[in-house]
Amino acid sequence: MKVLVPVKRVIDYNVKIRVKSDQSGVELDNVKMSMNPFDEIAIEEAIRLKEAGDVEEIISISIGPEKAQETLRTALAMGADRAILVKTDEEVEPLAIAKILKAVVEQEGPKIVLMGKQAIDDDCNQTGQMLAALLGWGQGTFASDVKLDGSSLYVTREIDGGLETVNLTLPAVITTDLRLNEPRYASLPNIMKAKRKLLDVKTPEDYKVDISPRIKTLKVEEPAGRIAGIMVKSVSELVSKLRDEAKVI
């Protein structure tokens, strides 16, 4: 069985982002970029399925600029077998990404697509669900546990009230939540080996997908800041402030 793992190159989660002064977006120049953390978890889960003997091949894919090759090399160093870069310098929206992924799925024939529940840049949380819909597959979103059982999957999902387990008929899409696993670091020998693994470069046109945007970003601003508060010295001072000044208790 093959597994497809889409990954996205985003600003590293430790970096404090800066909004451009002309409000056209977020500063990306000279900023450390990394693999979207949820996608790392997806790669890790795919590797664990492979280590358990349930999966023969892990294909990682990224849709983005030339430099997304670095992100794919990270996936290969962690344990993916080969990679595909669908190269474009445009910003591609979730629906168009899902259409490209659908075309790749039809070509490669994976039984499972494992991907992050959202990218930490646009915070859309859409692509996995859209892909499942376009393929007519079931979906296990926000997964905190995945069990393969013959031709079906048990996925435990993090939901607002607690946890929910669903059973999905394969093929299916899984999107990962934070507690699914702890992704491994790539070892140096594996980083070296990853350089020799196959990485195909394609374009959206190769898959006949129209990626023109449906949504236009008019401006990007800093959020309204909070006015600095005060430090209190004791619990009794705190309680009296909350009672008499803020009037919230």
Next chain:
Amino acid sequence: MTVLVIADHDNEKLKDSTLNTVTAATKFNSEIHVLVAGYNCALVANAAAKINGVDKVICADDISLKHPLAEAVTPVVVNLAGKYDQIMVAATTTGKNFMPRVAAILDMAQISDIISIENGNTFKRPIYAGNAIATVESNDTKKLITVRTTTFAAALTGDQSVVIENISIDSNQSLSSFVSSELSKSERPELTSAKIIISGGRGMGSGENFSLIEGIADKLGAAIGASRAAVDAGYVPNDYQVGQTGKIVAPDLYIAVGISGAIQHLAGMKDSKVIVAINKDDDAPIFQVADYGLVADLFEVLPELNKELS
């Protein structure tokens, strides 16, 4: 021009997030219909019919909708979609699960997690965990929207009751099935609608120590939350988590205890009206967003606070 709001509920009760979503829907100045898709959900439909501003309730009551599986809910919404210009749902784990599926089938973009409606085509939404706010314009013929409920007040309910139209559906599907759920049971208010929240972080040291917070929560009628660090450490279940990937909250009072204030936690609570931070590390970033900060050992502060509130 009509807006369809999809109700969030558990077949017995309408969730408050539906009321916030109706308020967001009123910004389109159109008729508003509410879809209640569930099983044995007549009580929910009746409650939805009493929300001020709602013109009609559509009730799809079918065993296949007992659990809000995305694969079952999606065809119901898609079949109704033709009549509507905007389709909206609260950005809860249920709404986030099925709405993109609807969008893809309709070949429409989805606008996630909106915090304001500037006009019929233009919306504001947070990106980068709320560290930037994007103003976006969609020119798709239908707007599929998930709503960040904390930025819209809850719609009021009245004694009136609008028409409830029952529709029959065929939502049988074999892609997915419900197996089980583990839901937290609590007498306390829900995190996303509580007026006061007291949250604990890694500084709590253990799950048992959360009992120090519980006593105070009971006195204040508060909900209990936690940081990701406290959830990852296993102190409390995942549904306590406040933050970018947990629940987004904006209560009147948020008390952060032993929480350092990682970006991802701040993203989930910085719109609270009053923030109190209690931490022994005076460099903790949480103090930068706090209205009232107290540098002290939480194991001394919490019992004292409990006593002061008596």
